Amino acid sequence: MHTNGFALTKQNMNSTELTAAQPTNEIGGNGAEPLIRLSGVTKVFLTDEVETHALSGIHLDIREGEYISIAGPSGCGKTTLLSILGLLDSPSQGSYALKGHEVANLSFADRARVRNREIGFIFQSFNLIGDLSVFENVELPLTYRGMSAGDRKALVTEALERVGMAHRGKHLPSQLSGGQQQRVAVARALAGRPAILLADEPTGNLDSRNGEAVMQLLKELHQGGATICMVTHDERFAQHADRTVHLFDGQIVEDRMAA
Ligand SMILES: Nc1ncnc2c1ncn2[C@@H]1O[C@H](COP(=O)(O)OP(=O)(O)OP(=O)(O)O)[C@@H](O)[C@H]1O
Numbered sequence: 086m087h088t089n090g091f092a093l094t095k096q097n098m099n100s101t102e103l104t105a106a107q108p109t110n111e112i113g114g115n116g117a118e119p120l121i122r123l124s125g126v127t128k129v130f131l132t133d134e135v136e137t138h139a140l141s142g143i144h145l146d147i148r149e150g151e152y153i154s155i156a157g158p159s160g161c162g163k164t165t166l167l168s169i170l171g172l173l174d175s176p177s178q179g180s181y182a183l184k185g186h187e188v189a190n191l192s193f194a195d196r197a198r199v200r201n202r203e204i205g206f207i208f209q210s211f212n213l214i215g216d217l218s219v220f221e222n223v224e225l226p227l228t229y230r231g232m233s234a235g236d237r238k239a240l241v242t243e244a245l246e247r248v249g250m251a252h253r254g255k256h257l258p259s260q261l262s263g264g265q266q267q268r269v270a271v272a273r274a275l276a277g278r279p280a281i282l283l284a285d286e287p288t289g290n291l292d293s294r295n296g297e298a299v300m301q302l303l304k305e306l307h308q309g310g311a312t313i314c315m316v317t318h319d320e321r322f323a324q325h326a327d328r329t330v331h332l333f334d335g336q337i338v339e340d341r342m343a344a
């Protein structure tokens with residue numbers, strides 16, 4: 086199989102998975118090179134001969150340990166940007182360096198493999214699998230890594246404990262409140278110790294109390310060293326981040342550090 090430098094990362098992660106409390110990134114931790122660097126990224130969608138320029142000339146560096154919120158009006162490209170950062174989609178043009186490795190033009194299979202190891206997703210609609218238990222939902226992404234059952238159990242248990250859901254491992258998602266479901270989704274995102282957590286409107290389907298709880302959880306994860314990039318419409322929650330990037334019409338119009 087084609088390798089592109091991530092083979093090394095794969096070995097490193099296998100050997101550190103159970104010992105390191107945080108992802109071990111050789112690059113990005115010393116301030117020299119960002120964890121993520123997007124350069125001149127564009128995304129054009131073609132539908133019925135209509136071109137939609139969802140992103141135009143995006144330059145964005147994300148350093149290890151940063152907490153970034155992405156804001157902007159509906160249709161400005163926030164979800165498209167997150168999809169590219171999360172290797173769900175690839176740019177039409179431009180470069181994406183993740184831990185110093187170019188990943189913009191990976192094959193579908195390589196993209197999935199890097200995504201599985203390096204990216205943790207939290208969606209607005211939780212996206213838990215209804216007929217799997219809480220434990221199995223969190224375990225699922227780890228099963229694609231060829232990890233032993235014992236290693237998986239240790240990571241799942243640790244992640245569920247971090248979000249306060251270890252006592253609900255045998256429940257089905259439908260037997261949980263919305264806030265609890267989102268905490269399980271956070272555990273699923275965390276369990277593989279990804280390089281970055283990406284969240285798209287994580288409180289969009291929650292009432293304000295549960296929304297607060299999930300945001301508090303993200304804040305604590307950030308304080309524990311996690312790198313987070315979150316789309317939110319909610320100004321209160323955007324203030325939890327130490328940096329806010331404003332998008333308009335597919336372009337970054339403001340990139341501001343918190344006071
Ligand atoms: N798969 C697709 N095919 C065609 N056009 C798309 C596709 N995905 C997104 N778009 C278009 O790209 C633009 C950006 O969409 P995107 O979903 O990134 O916006 P957004 O900022 O997340 O909006 P919202 O706040 O409503 O979620 C929109 O004009 C949208 O219609």
Ligand SMILES: [Mg+2]
Nearest residue numbers: 163164165285
């Ligand atoms: Mg969106």
